[in-house]
Amino acid sequence: MTNTMQMTRRTMLTGAAVAGALTPIIVASTAAHADDHAAPAELKGAKKVDLSKLAREKVELVKPPFVHAHDQKAKGGPKIKEFTLTIEEKKMVLDKDGTEVNAMTFNGSVPGPLMVVHQDDYVELTLINPETNTMQHNIDFHAATGGLGGGALTVVNPGESTVLRFKATKAGVFVYHCAPPGMVPWHVTSGMNGAIMVLPREGLTDGHGKPLVYDKVYYVGEQDFYIPRDETGKFKKYESPGEAYEDTVAVMKTLTPTHIVFNGAVGALTGDNAMTAKVGETVLIIHSQANRDTRPHLIGGHGEYVWATGKFANVPDIDQETWFIPGGTAGAAIYTFAQPGIYAYVNHNLIEAFELGAAAHFKVTGDWNDDLMTSVKSPQAS
Amino acid sequence: MNRHAETGSVSGISIAIPLALLAALSGAVAVKAGFASSGQHDGGVTAPEVVTIQPHSFEYREATEYFRKGLAVDAPKHDAKVRLPLDVMKFQTSRAEYQRCVLDGACAPAEYEGQAGPDLPVTGVSYDDAVQYAAWLSQRTGENWRLPSDFELAYAAADRFPDDALGIDADDTNPATRWLADYEREARRAASTNPKPQPRGSFGISTTGLVDFAGNIWEWTSTCNRRVDLDKTAEAETLDPAGCGIIIASGKHRSPMSSFVRNPKGGGCAVGAPPDNLGFRLVRRPTFFQSVVAFARRAATDALGPHISAHTEQNENEG
Numbered sequence: 001m002t003n004t005m006q007m008t009r010r011t012m013l014t015g016a017a018v019a020g021a022l023t024p025i026i027v028a029s030t031a032a033h034a035d036d037h038a039a040p041a042e043l044k045g046a047k048k049v050d051l052s053k054l055a056r057e058k059v060e061l062v063k064p065p066f067v068h069a070h071d072q073k074a075k076g077g078p079k080i081k082e083f084t085l086t087i088e089e090k091k092m093v094l095d096k097d098g099t100e101v102n103a104m105t106f107n108g109s110v111p112g113p114l115m116v117v118h119q120d121d122y123v124e125l126t127l128i129n130p131e132t133n134t135m136q137h138n139i140d141f142h143a144a145t146g147g148l149g150g151g152a153l154t155v156v157n158p159g160e161s162t163v164l165r166f167k168a169t170k171a172g173v174f175v176y177h178c179a180p181p182g183m184v185p186w187h188v189t190s191g192m193n194g195a196i197m198v199l200p201r202e203g204l205t206d207g208h209g210k211p212l213v214y215d216k217v218y219y220v221g222e223q224d225f226y227i228p229r230d231e232t233g234k235f236k237k238y239e240s241p242g243e244a245y246e247d248t249v250a251v252m253k254t255l256t257p258t259h260i261v262f263n264g265a266v267g268a269l270t271g272d273n274a275m276t277a278k279v280g281e282t283v284l285i286i287h288s289q290a291n292r293d294t295r296p297h298l299i300g301g302h303g304e305y306v307w308a309t310g311k312f313a314n315v316p317d318i319d320q321e322t323w324f325i326p327g328g329t330a331g332a333a334i335y336t337f338a339q340p341g342i343y344a345y346v347n348h349n350l351i352e353a354f355e356l357g358a359a360a361h362f363k364v365t366g367d368w369n370d371d372l373m374t375s376v377k378s379p380q381a382s
Numbered sequence: 383m384n385r386h387a388e389t390g391s392v393s394g395i396s397i398a399i400p401l402a403l404l405a406a407l408s409g410a411v412a413v414k415a416g417f418a419s420s421g422q423h424d425g426g427v428t429a430p431e432v433v434t435i436q437p438h439s440f441e442y443r444e445a446t447e448y449f450r451k452g453l454a455v456d457a458p459k460h461d462a463k464v465r466l467p468l469d470v471m472k473f474q475t476s477r478a479e480y481q482r483c484v485l486d487g488a489c490a491p492a493e494y495e496g497q498a499g500p501d502l503p504v505t506g507v508s509y510d511d512a513v514q515y516a517a518w519l520s521q522r523t524g525e526n527w528r529l530p531s532d533f534e535l536a537y538a539a540a541d542r543f544p545d546d547a548l549g550i551d552a553d554d555t556n557p558a559t560r561w562l563a564d565y566e567r568e569a570r571r572a573a574s575t576n577p578k579p580q581p582r583g584s585f586g587i588s589t590t591g592l593v594d595f596a597g598n599i600w601e602w603t604s605t606c607n608r609r610v611d612l613d614k615t616a617e618a619e620t621l622d623p624a625g626c627g628i629i630i631a632s633g634k635h636r637s638p639m640s641s642f643v644r645n646p647k648g649g650g651c652a653v654g655a656p657p658d659n660l661g662f663r664l665v666r667r668p669t670f671f672q673s674v675v676a677f678a679r680r681a682a683t684d685a686l687g688p689h690i691s692a693h694t695e696q697n698e699n700e701g
Binding site: 096097234270271272274339340341342354355361363364365366367368370374375376377378379380381 | 449452453454495555556557558559561562565566568569570572573577609610611614647655
């Protein structure tokens, strides 16, 4: 341990400064490349919007799996939606054995909160890196266009803050994550990711003109963690993220997570914190995985309308059993519960679900429908 | 209906052995039994501390799973009267005790984190491990140790043995009512306890002197998981634990577990909270002499009435 390089705050900031100097070059080439692609409205000489005339709305974010109140159908024209994310480096407990991670978070939770806007709204984000943190951070929105998703414009040192505005041109659910120069996967797999939902201004539809309205929305953020072990196989604990860095990267490179969890810990969405619904209620489940592929499945239910890759301009798949969300993507699924009981919502790699933690529960109340299911003969000796 | 096997066997013994014969034999047999057993065991191992559970009556809810019209219902509760004392380990088997068996090469290592101290109960042991340990302990002490049945644990733990009925109307035709109630209860339980094994005595003592029952360790029993359909007239037969594979672990609630499981986990179609840990304590089968004394005492009590009964109880407590 003594001769391994200790990642101090200073060395991290130095590394970031070097990478920061290179950033303009990367940005320039990305922008040039982007021009070759399909020409969306904003490239067709669309009239310049006078932002000072747009209504502003300040949104208070809430901790996942909950989502802040929002209209499904936009009222009026595009707005500037103001959000604040405060970066919090903190230790979090991952399981009942007390395994710790030196987590990096947006607003203190893994995942960070879900933001909801409508297509053509402007997202104006204040990103705060408090003095109490030890590292440099930024944010890359997959929903944003240019500037490394905002990553190039938002690198903040401890004690700094920044404001980024981007136009939400594409409808769908999108991942956002920290992408600091040189340390992207470490920050992302330390918990620094979340999602934004850009709703079509008219709300969701089945792609054939039928509106889809949800009664409830839950946001499940799946996270793979890579916790180093000591010689005896026990998970190690570290005073600071810097001390954990080298060992953690070594585990990351095995591509074998030690934990795969929903909402920051094994069992975080079970028991008293299980999600709830009533028979007849339509629930929208947003599921993000910023780093790794996943395949959600609702045990005992279905994905009646599923945008597996999360983009609402596409016709949703219907009546899915399991849907595939590639790493670095947020997906969305709609289901109307038809039976009461306990439902497990899992990553249907069942080893990841039940051995590593990627499982949540729904508690659903209401009347049982014998037509849908009946126990004809109870379990007994045959 | 459906008297559990345990009560049945107790009454069986009492009828099978004539009182007169016992009274005559008791003295001589005592000496002989003592010699015989000390000649057979390997020695070198101190038997665990036991408490002797004195005969008493209690309410017992069956460990069997009951179904009616295809849906689970609470198992029936019976008044049980046990007329023979039971020697049961005061504490759960400790890590140090279990480790002796491992070092002897007779037991598989337990799967727990931390040191094998005398103060912490052994966890991370399967039913099969517990049976192995009981055989080893019997061999090394010359006494007869075995796992208790669920009924015996209920008898021994007395006030500390929970009634795990959900109290849901048996006429409720919505199966989810039961699933949700069970889930909520388990969630509350799991959230309220630290799952880490605690030092002996941390979870208190029953009125009968049994320590730490229904803490965060579920104790293996010798009782098989059984199902009874109340719509059928035939009764389920008592299953031999050696052949059934699914065994009841008792603690804050009954939990049927595969006999090879060392660390219970939740998940899948069983969405409730699993037991925190699996451990065990053993009962000591009385020697022939002890059976005779217990029987004679009971017979005398029955014959001479309540006055003697009170006197006898006092003597036993002093002993």
